[in-house]
Amino acid sequence: MTTETTEARVLDAIRERRELVNAAIDEELPIQHPERLYEASRYILEAGGKRLRPTVTTLAAEAVTGTEPMGEEFRAFTSLDGEPVDVMRAAVAIEVIQSFTLIHDDIMDEDDLRRGVPAVHEKYDTSTAILAGDTLYSKAFEFMTETGADPAAGLEAMRMLASTCTEICEGQALDVAFETRDDILPEEYLEMVELKTAVLYGAAAATPAILLGADEEVVDALYQYGIDSGRAFQIQDDVLDLTVPSEELGKQRGSDLVEGKETLITLHARQEGLDVDGLVDAETPAEVTEPEVDDAVKSLEATGSIAYARNTAEELTARSKEHLKVLPESESRSLLEDIADYLITRGH
C-alpha cells in the first residue's frame, strides 16, 4: 500500500510531467483552419486531466533505458541504439486517443458533463463532437508516425496503437450491450474493462519500449504492467463511486448504482443473492439521497462485495508490479510501481 510519501512522489512526478505534456499538446495541436473543429478537438484536453497515461509513457521510457527521472529531454530521448526519439510525441498520441474516446463515449452514454465542464456535444453539437473525436483519432496516428524512431519500431508502435483502438471500440460496444443485459458474468465484465480501459494503459507503457528498441520481453512486461494496473484502476473507480463523498467525486456518489450500471461490485453481490435492483428507488442521480446511498453501501458491504472488488484491485496491482521486475532496478521503475499503487489508493 502507498504511504503518504509515495503518494506525494507520484503526485510530484505527475505534476512535473503534466506541464511538459500540456506544452507539447499546444505545439502538436494548434488551433488552425477550420478553427471551430480544432477548438472542439482541444476542448476536453484543455478542461483538465491528470495526464496519467503520458506520465506512464515518459516514466517507462526512463525505466527501459535506466535513465533517472526527468534525466533526459523527452523530445529527443536517447534510444538503446543511441538515436534520438520523440517520446513526448508518442505520449501525446496516447493522451489524444484517450480524449477522442471520452468525446465519443459521452455522446453514446448521453453524459453531459466531463471534467466539470459541458461535454463537447453539449458545448458544441453532436456533429461537431463526432468530428472532433475523428480528428483527434487521425492526429494521434499522425503523431505516432513522427517520433523519429527506427522505421520498423515506428511501424510496430503504429500497429499497437491501431489494435489498441480497435479493442477500445470492442470494449465500449460490450459496455453499451451490457446496459440491456441482466446476466453479465464477472469475467465478461473484466473482459470489457480490459478492452475499454486497460489496453490503453498497456499501450502507454509498452510504446516507449518499442520505440526505444527494447527486447520483446521488456515490451511484453510493460504491456502487462499497463493491463493489470489499468484493470485495477477501473475497478477502483467503481469502488470510489460508492465510497467517496459526492463533493470530492465531483458528481453524486452512487451514480453508477442509480443508473443501473453493472460493476464488479454489483455482479458479485448478485452472485451472493442480493437484490441489487432494489437497492435504490431513485431513478436519477439528482433524485437519490445520501442516506439511500449509505444503506445501499451497507448492503454491498454485508455481502462482502466492496471488499471483493478492493481485493481484486489489490491483487491486480501486485501482479502489475511483478511484471516490472524484468527491468533493471531504478528510481523510474520504482515510480512506475508507485503509480500502480496510486491508481488504487487515490481518493478520486
Place this chain on the structure above:
Amino acid sequence: MTTETTEARVLDAIRERRELVNAAIDEELPIQHPERLYEASRYILEAGGKRLRPTVTTLAAEAVTGTEPMGEEFRAFTSLDGEPVDVMRAAVAIEVIQSFTLIHDDIMDEDDLRRGVPAVHEKYDTSTAILAGDTLYSKAFEFMTETGADPAAGLEAMRMLASTCTEICEGQALDVAFETRDDILPEEYLEMVELKTAVLYGAAAATPAILLGADEEVVDALYQYGIDSGRAFQIQDDVLDLTVPSEELGKQRGSDLVEGKETLITLHARQEGLDVDGLVDAETPAEVTEPEVDDAVKSLEATGSIAYARNTAEELTARSKEHLKVLPESESRSLLEDIADYLITRGH
C-alpha cells in the same frame, strides 16, 4: 471524352477487381466478437459500392511497376525492389476509411438512406454507428501496418493515411459549416471538395507507389492524379444531381437544390446574379415536382452555371491525366486515364 468502348473497359476493370476486393474485405473484416459491432461495421460495405478507390489502388500498383492489368497477384505484388507487398490490404484500408466516413457523415447529415438501404444509425442506432465507424477507422490503420512493405515505406503510407483522414475531417467540418453560411466563395467550395473527397483518391493512387518503392516524383504525380480526378468526380456528382432522371439517380433529382446545399453550380449562379434560393419552393425532396426541377435547371443553364461546372470538371480531368505522363506508357496507365474520364462521364 470517353467512348463507349473505353467506358466498357473501365467497367470491366472495376468488375474484375471488385470481386477480389470483396473477397479481401471478407478475409480482413470477419464477423467476430462482439458480433453486433462487426456486423454494423460491415453493413455499408456489404450494401454495395463500386470499389472505385481499390480499383485505382490496384491499377496504380500495376502502372508504377509496368505490370499489365491483372498480371500479378495483389496479395503478394512484386515491389520495385523485388519484395512481395500486399497491395490489396492497402486497397481494403482505403475502402474501409471511405466506409467509415460514410457512416459518420450520414449521422451528421441526418441521411437515413445509403446505397439503397437504411444508414447504419437507422438500421442499428446512433451509438452503434459511431462505434462502427470508429472500429473501421482503426481497422484501416491495422491493415496498413500489415502490407509487408519495407518499414520506412510502410510508415510513410501510414503517415499519408493519417493526414488524409485529418483532411477528410476538416473537409466535413467545412461542409457542415457551409450549411449555415450564405457567403461561400467558389474557391472555398473547391477547398472543401478537395479535403472531403479528393484527398482519399489521392491516397488511393499514391499509396501503392509508396509501398512499392517508387520515386517521390511518381508518388507525387499519382497523388495529384487522384486529387484532380477526385475533385472532378465531386463536381460531376453535383451536375448529375440536376441532370439525371430520379429513377437512375436512386433519389429525387434536384435534392441538393431543395435542401439548400451549395455546389459549384449554385455558387456560380449566385455570382451571375441569379436568385438561387427562389429556384424551388418545395422544402423537402419528397415535395418537389419534376417540372419545378426542370425550370430550376433551365435557369441554371441560362446563367451558364451547369456548363461552368462541366467545364471545370473537364479541365480537372485533363490535368489529372497529364500527371500520369511521369509513368511509363502501359495498358494499366491507360486504364487510369480512362477511369479519370469515366468519373465525369458516368451517368450515376
